[in-house]
Amino acid sequence: MKYIFILWLVFSSIPDTYAQSKMLWLPEQCKTNRNILLQYLEQCDSLGLDKNAYNFDLLQSLDEKPLTEDSINTDKSITLSAIQFFHDVAYGNTVPHLEFNGINEVTNCVDIPGKFYRALEENTFSELLKEVEPDSPEYINIKKKIVQYLRELADTTLHPGTIVSYLVDSTNRPLTEKLYQLGYLDSLDYHLPEKEMRAQLRKAQHMFEFYEDGGLRPDVINALNVPLTERIKELQSSLNVFRWLNCYRQSKKIVVVNVPSANLFLYAGDSTLLSSRMVVGKPGTPTPTLSSRITELVMFPYWTVPHKIATRELLPAIKKSIPYLEAGNYQVLDKGGSILDPYKIDWKTLNTKNFPYTIRQMNGCDNSLGIMKLNFYSPYDVYLHDTPWKNFFSYNKRYFSHGCMRVEEAAALAKAVLPERADQISELAATCIAPSGKPLTMQLNESVPVFVLYQIAWPDNAGTIRFFEDTYHKIK
Known part of the structure; x- marks a missing residue:
């Protein structure tokens, strides 16, 4: 759907000058801009793009191509390709694969056709690439790394052995x-x-x-032993992701989670407001990629144990010892939400297919969600939350959860998305006991977009580009 829109945008942007036979590329007086466009396309590898997608060979052959009756169509084809090139520089040529897309909108913060035609009319075409290209620190550092690796790859005398x-x-x-x-x-x-x-x-x-x-x-x-060509592809993929994110982050705060690096970033404009280590899903219970909007903060949340965890992990322990529930601060609820006496339940008759109950962990110091969680809609019942098990953040490989995302700097993130209640959050976070005994829900005045991505090449909190393990084996 996105690219149907792009094609419509590109075609509708061609002015009526073609009807008047005013060509932009073929006439001799257009040679300067033609050469500039060629120089732009020759940078495609370092831009994470494919020059063959933009009529590079056709553009290169124009010096030897005499004007014919078909020249207007040829010139128009070059214009379409040029506008597409600048669009891809600004927005990326691909959209990351998301298992759930809750922010299904087309970003359009840069008027590519308008800038394109103005640059040609005002003789500033040589400055257009710099004008439309993102300039966030993450983008710049990824591009520098691509250029470095392309330079090394060009050294034909070096072929590292295995x-x-x-x-x-x-x-x-x-x-x-x-x-x-x-x-x-x-x-x-x-x-x-x-x-x-x-x-x-x-x-x-x-x-x-x-x-x-x-x-x-x-x-x-x-x-x-991963070939440099593969590392360049991973970098190019991430470069396009930062293009895709650029319009979102220029207009508001956004939260970005990268699963392979198990890190979270809060971006606003070209700044990083917050970074945090995370714990994400195990390979057997992976964290899904998605986009959504954070709508509320819950202080002192209950943990409603997912059915699979309740029946596959908790039920065997309960069958061995019913006091296991009390030790873990768990309650058993019926379908109506009423609290039941666990000693009056015949646990031996229950199994994964026969379990008409809900197990809920009460809030407190040992609650699996810690003292806060940030909710957003998705079909996977995952969210961003605190945790009582802080020691896992010290690991390099932090894949331990059932799919939810544990945030080391949960309190800082909560205050960043709800700044008007930062003092209250700080006061509440100083204890793990709910003042009322019940969860406290705070609605965000403005929802905050959240993107959970899966990128192998990704910057750390210092902006240094790093390569992470393909833990879920998603990259072919």
Whole structure:
């Protein structure tokens, strides 16, 4: 649907000058702008785009192409491709795959056709790319990394071998070559001392979010052996995602979660207001990709245990010992929501297919959702929430949940999306006991878009580009 709209936008943007045979590219006096457009398209690799999608060969052949009766159509075709190119630079050429899209709208914060024709009329076409390209720090850093890797890839004399040895010394030539290709060695020196090799390997481990011990293990070797061409594709994908996000973040605060990196960011304009480590879903219970809108904050929430968890994990423990419920601060509810006496239930007769109850964990210090959760609609019953188990945030690989997203800086995020109640949130967050014994719901004055994405290449909170494990095996 998005691209039907784009095509309509591009076609409807062509002015009536074509009807008057005023061409923009073929006449000799248009050669300067034609060459500028060629130079733009030649940058497509570093822009994460494919120059062949924009009539590059046709544009390149125009110098040898005499004017004919078909010249107007040829010129019009170049115009369509040029407008599409600048549209893709501004908005991205792809939309990230979302398992649920709750923000189904076409962003249109940059008037591409208007800027395009004005640039041609005012002789500022050489400045147009810079004008429409996003300039957020994340975007700029990803693009720099693409340019760096393209430059290394252009070195036809270097073909790093596959790393198979676990030795971290000068005898492991493929390791030396890969560290050089990734930019961690200034020269291709096959005689570096082991201490220096390990120091540079630790930098590579940091980029891949591994334990930085300067040693080679299977996961480290696998990450290093990923071809540079694949790393460039991962970077190009993320570059287009930041284009896609750009209009959203220019107009309001947005929350972005990247599952592979298990990190959350709160963006507004070109600034990062907040970053936080997270715990996301295990491979067996993955966190879904989605877009939605945060509408409310719940302080001291109950945790209504999902049916699968209740029957597959809690029920076996309850069958062994009914006091398990009291120890975990759980209540058993019937279909009408009434609290039941667990000792009057014949637990032995219950199973995954026969379980007419709801198990709810009361709020308190040990509640699985911590002291707050941020709600947004999705069909997956997932949300952003606090947690009593803070130790998991210290892990590099933080895939431990049943799909929900635990936020290390939950209180800071809550105050950022509800600034008018920040003092109250701080006061309530100082204790894990609900003053009334019941959850307290605060509605946001303005909903905040939230995007849960799955990108392998992603910036950390310092803006450094890193590569994360494809934990859910989604990337082909």
